[in-house]
Amino acid sequence: MSGSLLLSRSTIVSLCDIGLAVAAWYLSYLLRFNFAIPPEFVRSFLVTLPWIVVAQALVFRLFGLYQGIWRFASLPDLQQIVRAVAAASLCAPLIVLMAMQVVVPRSVYVLDPILLIMLMGGARFAYRAWREKREFGALMAKGKPVLILGAGETAARLLREIGRSGQWRVVGLLDDNARKHDRTLYGLRVLGPVRDLERHAREQRASHAIIAMPNDSHETRRQAVNACVRAGVKPMTVPSFDDLISGRVTVAAVREVEVEDLLGRDPVKIDAPRLRELIHDQTVMVTGAGGSIGSELCRQIARFSPSAIVAFERSEFLLYTLVEEFTELFPQVRIEPVIGDVREEDRLLNAMQCFRPVAVFHAAAYKHVPLMEGVNAVEAIRNNVGGTLAAARAAQTSGVPRFVLVSTDKAVNPVNVMGATKRLAEMGCQALAARGGSTIFSTVRFGNVLGSAGSVIPKFQEQIARGGPVTVTHPDIIRYFMSIPEAAQLVLQAALMGEGGEIFVLDMGEPVRIADLARDMIRLSGASESDVKIEFTGLRPGEKLYEELLASDETTRPTHHPKVRIARARAIDDALWLGRLERWLTGPLPAEPADVRAELAQWVPEYVPQGDGPAPSPVPSGDVRSGTEA
Incomplete structure (x- = not known):
């Protein structure tokens, strides 16, 4: 059952791409002639269309475009589309020159792959956005309001992943980089600097803040924790930078800030x-x-x-x-x-x-x-x-x-x-x-x-x-x-x-x-x-x-x-x-x-037992001070 279902979905996606290939070829002609295609080029379009679309469909299947899952479409999928369309675009002029007695404007060969990449990539990402909105939108609306401290790459990854849990509803971001203020990241505004956390937490009714700065200095992270404590919000943090790059955990695996995070230090570099x-x-x-x-x-x-x-x-x-x-x-x-x-x-x-x-x-x-x-x-x-x-x-x-x-x-x-x-x-x-x-x-x-x-x-x-x-x-x-x-x-x-x-x-x-x-x-x-x-x-x-x-x-x-x-x-x-x-x-x-301490002090002259007064004299048989620090 699952195999036939997968086959049918692959067929549907393939038919969708064929339809997009038809649309791209037609739009290329429309744009070339300002939406008024001359009669002689209408024949050119109709004659070449089936050959071009069949060739593109075969190339797409050879490049494995139908092995991916649209709901998880991402940058690697877009890169695969670009490679497949580039290969298919090389076939088009060869087919026309070798097998047909028609003229195709050169600009059509340029416009078609551009439009096809836009249509195919856009369709996939639109479908992913629709699925995520349908599946996670309600969860995100019901999650706990939370502010994210940091508006860098880690925060972007966190925003992409965090909504799926349904636990959090991000209401804004804070970052000390003034150039990021009032800008948006995945539709969420950077409200201001971290020092204004108390005011924004009160306005947004956020009782939690997630510190998304794993590769910042320890002092920066500590200041963020202190801002959370002063603001009366519960500080959370993303996993450590080493854990993230190792792949052991994802950025969405947020946890409570522990005292080790306050006392921790910047990563050690050793001569590996x-x-x-x-x-x-x-x-x-x-x-x-x-x-x-x-x-x-x-x-x-x-x-x-x-x-x-x-x-x-x-x-x-x-x-x-x-x-x-x-x-x-x-x-x-x-x-x-x-x-x-x-x-x-x-x-x-x-x-x-x-x-x-x-x-x-x-x-x-x-x-x-x-x-x-x-x-x-x-x-x-x-x-x-x-x-x-x-x-x-x-x-x-x-x-x-x-x-x-x-x-x-x-x-x-x-x-x-x-x-x-x-x-x-x-x-x-x-x-x-x-x-x-x-x-x-x-x-x-x-x-x-x-x-x-x-x-x-x-x-x-x-x-x-x-x-x-x-x-x-x-x-x-x-x-x-x-x-x-x-x-x-x-x-x-x-x-x-x-x-x-x-x-x-x-x-x-x-x-x-x-x-x-x-x-x-x-x-x-x-x-x-x-x-x-x-x-x-x-x-x-x-x-x-x-x-x-x-x-x-x-x-x-x-x-x-x-x-x-x-x-x-x-x-x-x-x-x-x-x-x-x-x-x-x-x-x-x-x-x-007391006797143990007294004898020990004879061997370690700098040792002064508490309450025992000054250090005793060295042992007579040799200069123990030769073992002290100079």
């Missing part, structure tokens, strides 16, 4: 060709592969088609979850799940010698500041310092070309155990780099990542969902934020640039006041501060008001990447220092948190 040279068809190992950064590193590495990713992880559940994700999303990438603890050097050595990775990304760490400040302080030393040294030594013994330590801004002038252990881990990698060998050691520091496990944003979301209060430790506390994909991409970039012993510092952009972040999240939820209160609870143990990416006495030098700099950290030139550190780690560590 050189990274592909490093990773393609090679094995790469990631420790802590089930965590926020580790799992994202695995995803980013998968983009460069490695031969295998060795996922080293202590948690069976997290490792299973990662493997299941890769089975579904990256079936072409082989993932080797290895369960193990980074403190077990034999297990690490076995994995590296078995799979021979070209790079090891060490992301395994305890990172929660308050948890590591008390009775867990000794575990932070064993895992963050001991685990790092175990992984780094295994890499050096196995001849792994590159080892990258994922560090944190809390390692700069640390005031908590977590930051101090990460700084000591950095120093250990510097010492191993100074020892020599084929492995290139490098460290990458960055701040908080958006949406990572235990971070502030998921916590605020839960508190707002419960109706508050939203707890902020201090009204002036600030933090740097970076998206997880951006952090992972820049870690890969830094790994590519490492030459041995560097500490790479990532550009974290502008710091964010946590209290302002809480207010933004409350407003985005549709509530106000009178509905959801903000409560200041006081700084937690080991918490700073602000985080630094560089110590105050530290300088940096640029790299060829605008978002990556290198810290000028003094090299560790005491050959015996590393041995003393290793003996300390393998010996009996104190159990009392």
Whole structure:
């Protein structure tokens, strides 16, 4: 039944085009003779008409004009019509010259294809417009009134697609480009700049606005969101630019603006060709592969088609979850799940010698500041310092070309155990780099990542969902934020640039006041501060008001990447220092948190535990300051 129906529709369309071909040939004669065709040329028209129309019909079918669906007619269909008509127009003079004893005015040969393209293209687009009006017109009239912020290509695509859902009824567009004001886009007027959103939303009774600026700067998009918040309209946004160009989603898949959109940054550009040279068809190992950064590193590495990713992880559940994700999303990438603890050097050595990775990304760490400040302080030393040294030594013994330590801004002038252990881990990698060998050691520091496990944003979301209060430790506390994909991409970039012993510092952009972040999240939820209160609870143990990416006495030098700099950290030139550190780690560590902090401060002179006064003197056996930042 469907085949016969398709055949009949194809026949109808073919007959329609034949009728349009007759009309075009006739109109060509009319226009040539100013609508008064002389008798001798009436005979010319009648004699040539059937031959010309049959030839055109055959060419049209050869060009596949009847395989398309009129209701979805678009620019490619018009291009196909132009090609078919151009081919048919070449046949017309040949037929007349070879087979007929009549004269056809030369201008008719020119006018006919022009008219035929206009008639055939116009018929198809008129039919599409009629069908869309009939099917979606009623839906669009019933949808929610919405304003679109932006009047560029994305807005045009959005207008073409959005009406089919029946969810929205676009009542106007706003754009800061003054040249677009009072112009129309698909019949809808550009009402004015985005700053006038409140007035236009009130006049048009629009309670929602869609931000259609995926390829604009982050600051421009943030200003648009702020305008929505001030105007009291619900901000929506189109998918990200990367998602749109990848084809994963369409521009009509609008969603609510999330706090990540406010804190997000402009897209990162990495040296993809050189990274592909490093990773393609090679094995790469990631420790802590089930965590926020580790799992994202695995995803980013998968983009460069490695031969295998060795996922080293202590948690069976997290490792299973990662493997299941890769089975579904990256079936072409082989993932080797290895369960193990980074403190077990034999297990690490076995994995590296078995799979021979070209790079090891060490992301395994305890990172929660308050948890590591008390009775867990000794575990932070064993895992963050001991685990790092175990992984780094295994890499050096196995001849792994590159080892990258994922560090944190809390390692700069640390005031908590977590930051101090990460700084000591950095120093250990510097010492191993100074020892020599084929492995290139490098460290990458960055701040908080958006949406990572235990971070502030998921916590605020839960508190707002419960109706508050939203707890902020201090009204002036600030933090740097970076998206997880951006952090992972820049870690890969830094790994590519490492030459041995560097500490790479990532550009974290502008710091964010946590209290302002809480207010933004409350407003985005549709509530106000009178509905959801903000409560200041006081700084937690080991918490700073602000985080630094560089110590105050530290300088940096640029790299060829605008978002990556290198810290000028003094090299560790005491050959015996590393041995003393290793003996300390393998010996009996104190159990009392205060004693742990005191001993840790001897190894990291810039570490001043909160409330513990000035830093203790260095350990007598050697100048620990050789490991500090200069």
